[in-house]
Amino acid sequence: MSYNFRFSALLPYTDEIVRGVVLTLxxxxxxxxxGLVIGLFVALARTGSIPVLRGAATTYVEAIRNxxxxxxxxxxxxxxxxxxxxxxxxxxxxxxxxxxxxxxxxEILRAGLQSIRTSQVEAGRSLGLTAGQTFRHVVLFQAVxxxxxxxxxxxxxxxLATSVVSAIGATELFSExxxxxxxxxxxxxxxxxxxxxxxxxxxxxxxxxxxxWQLVFVRRSRSR
Amino acid sequence: MPLVEVSDIHKSxxxxxxxxxxxxxxxxxxxxxxxxxxxxxxxxxxxxLNGLEKVQAGRIVVAGTEVTSPDADLNRLRQQAGMVFQxxxxxxxxxxxxxxxxxxxxxxxxxxxxxxxxxxxxxxxxGLADKLGAYPDELSGGQQxxxxxxxxxxxxxxxxxxxxxxxxxxxxxxxxxxxxxxxxAKDGMTMMLVTHEMNFxxxxxxxxxFMHEGRIHEDGPARQTLVEPRTAELxxxxxxxxx
Amino acid sequence: xIREFGPNDIVYLLEAARWTVALALIAAVGGGILGVIVxxxxxxxxxxxxxxxxxxxxxxxxxxxxxxxxxxFFGLPLFHVVVDPWVAAALSLSIYASAFLGExxxxxxxxxxxxxxxxxxxLGLPYHQRLLHVILPQAIRIxxxxxxxxxxxxxxxxxxxxxxxxxxxxxxxxxxxxxTYAPLQVYGVxxxxxxxxxxxxxxxxxxxxxxxxxxx
Numbered sequence: 001m002s003y004n005f006r007f008s009a010l011l012p013y014t015d016e017i018v019r020g021v022v023l024t025l026x027x028x029x030x031x032x033x034x035g036l037v038i039g040l041f042v043a044l045a046r047t048g049s050i051p052v053l054r055g056a057a058t059t060y061v062e063a064i065r066n067x068x069x070x071x072x073x074x075x076x077x078x079x080x081x082x083x084x085x086x087x088x089x090x091x092x093x094x095x096x097x098x099x100x101x102x103x104x105x106x107e108i109l110r111a112g113l114q115s116i117r118t119s120q121v122e123a124g125r126s127l128g129l130t131a132g133q134t135f136r137h138v139v140l141f142q143a144v145x146x147x148x149x150x151x152x153x154x155x156x157x158x159x160l161a162t163s164v165v166s167a168i169g170a171t172e173l174f175s176e177x178x179x180x181x182x183x184x185x186x187x188x189x190x191x192x193x194x195x196x197x198x199x200x201x202x203x204x205x206x207x208x209x210x211x212x213w214q215l216v217f218v219r220r221s222r223s224r
Numbered sequence: 225m226p227l228v229e230v231s232d233i234h235k236s237x238x239x240x241x242x243x244x245x246x247x248x249x250x251x252x253x254x255x256x257x258x259x260x261x262x263x264x265x266x267x268x269x270x271x272x273l274n275g276l277e278k279v280q281a282g283r284i285v286v287a288g289t290e291v292t293s294p295d296a297d298l299n300r301l302r303q304q305a306g307m308v309f310q311x312x313x314x315x316x317x318x319x320x321x322x323x324x325x326x327x328x329x330x331x332x333x334x335x336x337x338x339x340x341x342x343x344x345x346x347x348x349x350x351g352l353a354d355k356l357g358a359y360p361d362e363l364s365g366g367q368q369x370x371x372x373x374x375x376x377x378x379x380x381x382x383x384x385x386x387x388x389x390x391x392x393x394x395x396x397x398x399x400x401x402x403x404x405x406x407x408x409a410k411d412g413m414t415m416m417l418v419t420h421e422m423n424f425x426x427x428x429x430x431x432x433x434f435m436h437e438g439r440i441h442e443d444g445p446a447r448q449t450l451v452e453p454r455t456a457e458l459x460x461x462x463x464x465x466x467x
Numbered sequence: 468x469i470r471e472f473g474p475n476d477i478v479y480l481l482e483a484a485r486w487t488v489a490l491a492l493i494a495a496v497g498g499g500i501l502g503v504i505v506x507x508x509x510x511x512x513x514x515x516x517x518x519x520x521x522x523x524x525x526x527x528x529x530x531x532x533x534x535x536x537x538x539x540f541f542g543l544p545l546f547h548v549v550v551d552p553w554v555a556a557a558l559s560l561s562i563y564a565s566a567f568l569g570e571x572x573x574x575x576x577x578x579x580x581x582x583x584x585x586x587x588x589x590l591g592l593p594y595h596q597r598l599l600h601v602i603l604p605q606a607i608r609i610x611x612x613x614x615x616x617x618x619x620x621x622x623x624x625x626x627x628x629x630x631x632x633x634x635x636x637x638x639x640x641x642x643x644x645x646x647t648y649a650p651l652q653v654y655g656v657x658x659x660x661x662x663x664x665x666x667x668x669x670x671x672x673x674x675x676x677x678x679x680x681x682x683x
Contacts, residue, residue: 066662070637071637071654072658078654160530188545194534309585
């Protein structure tokens with residue numbers, strides 16, 4: 001093979017990579033927060049008794065889940081300005097990712113809401129707890145435990161999905177790759193390294209989430 | 225020659241020794257009830273007999289096959305020694321008829337029409353002639369267990385092992401399964417049953433084996449052993465299960 | 468060169484959608500074949516094989532597909548493989564799909580109760596017949612809905628190949644959007660085409676989930 005791999009050519013760009021990691025984390029955390037709020041409304045609407053809201057929420061979820069994130073992103077960034085709604089690339093990224101994530105979080109939270117058995121509520125109430133106390137001490141813990149695995153893996157998926165926003169020129173880890181690539185002409189090395197950086201991120205978060213699961217949920221249910 | 229010969233078997237799961245030297249023989253036509261507290265090793269002992277569990281020491285011979293030999297033909301042995309489980313373990317994707325004919329056609333190499341005749345005969349024997357086309361999830365627990373017995377019987381084993389087959393059933397469904405077992409017993413089948421049904425053990429079994437902490441603690445004629453237990457352990461066990 | 472968005476453009480988009488479907492099919496078949504290997508390596512009683520499979524799954528599921536596409540796109544030429552977005556896309560998506568399909572299938576296989584193995588054994592069925600007649604039919608029923616569900620994911624994921632220049636539905640939309648300057652209509656129609664394909668698959672997956680007599 002004639003090609004000389006030179007990962008050392010990327011060394012001067014450590015700062016860019018670190019900045020990319022920070023930006024990706026920021027983007028992920030902001031989007032996850034907004035996505036959760038949207039998701040909560042979606043879940044309540046879908047489990048609620050108002051047909052119009054239920055229909056609207058279902059349409060939203062199906063529309064998002066059955067179209068690619070990239071196309072959603074292109075609609076937000078290039079399409080919406082034609083309706084007079086204009087965002088810069090970074091804002092468009094947050095908007096598109098949040099709308100996308102809201103649908104997935106909505107489904108996860110809906111499953112969580114439906115997993116709470118009425119018998120648990122009845123048991124709490126029959127012990128004389130108020131509705132608020134029942135929610136806080138009986139329902140909440142079980143509900144959070146029910147949605148935790150799905151929500152955390154959704155976060156890891158989001159971390160990976162944010163790379164797509166480089167397509168509209170939003171700044172995050174993957175867009176740093178094209179910058180470094182344009183300076184070094186070491187495309188293979190650059191994209192390998194950036195891809196590996198995502199691997200480190202996802203493995204770290206998976207480990208972190210697993211530790212929290214052990215500490216918060218496994219121990220507590222065993223000690224009872 | 226006895227049908228089952230067990231000599232000094234030892235079995236551990238990790239550091240826990242479950243069987244601490246079991247020896248017994250069962251003659252052809254004998255009906256043996258194995259009783260004891262949960263954790264006494266009775267189910268494990270039964271599962272060792274058809275090779276579902278491997279022993280660490282000792283020797284087991286069932287129907288002429290040395291189960292403990294490393295080159296034992298376990299598939300042939302298991303056709304001789306049928307087993308029925310606590311949780312029925314019917315194949316959920318197959319009809320009652322196919323549950324019964326599967327091993328007949330695959331293992332016994334029988335033609336399907338002949339196997340279906342046997343299936344028909346067997347479900348009639350357990351009182352479920354009308355359920356031949358049903359699927360397991362359309363049957364009650366008691367009915368599923370009767371099909372499991374029929375499935376095992378169809379292989380014409382020389383020995384049948386029953387592992388707590390009524391323990392998972394609602395009380396009102398236990399009777400129908402025990403009646404089927406009585407029928408099988410009357411036909412002269414050699415049977416070993418791990419059971420908690422003391423009345424059934426007393427009335428149907430010839431012999432009772434009481435296991436305690438991985439050993440055989442008492443072994444004798446069913447009625448006598450259960451009515452006049454010799455050891456304090458069996459006495460306390462019986463008073464606990466009979467209230 | 469700016470022109471109106473018209474019915475012709477919809478035809479262009481539909482034609483491009485054929486490549487989306489073709490790519491998804493190739494990835495599904497290629498990923499399926501590799502996925503069987505991944506699942507087998509993951510469950511055979513041989514530790515190094517298990518580690519290899521787990522490492523591969525973590526690598527693929529822990530990195531962005533976009534990154535994998537670029538690595539293949541820029542990496543293949545180094546091994547003297549022709550730089551064709553088609554090849555890079557098909558290969559990369561197949562490998563990506565294999566990690567997910569392999570895990571789905573392993574999970575399905577292992578979710579069949581060990582008691583079913585025992586029941587088969589107790590009737591004297593030899594190992595291969597237990598696998599073929601008792602375990603696999605049940606595992607396949609369990610596996611079909613999530614497998615179809617993953618195909619939805621795969622169809623959507625083909626859109627990323629637009630970014631390495633493979634002309635499928637999304638790339639064609641970008642091209643038409645630039646020439647018609649009607650991004651809302653172009654991307655809207657593209658989204659609708661994706662929706663029709665994916666929603667049909669989603670519904671199929673939901674229908675298959677209600678198969679009777681499945682393992683419990």
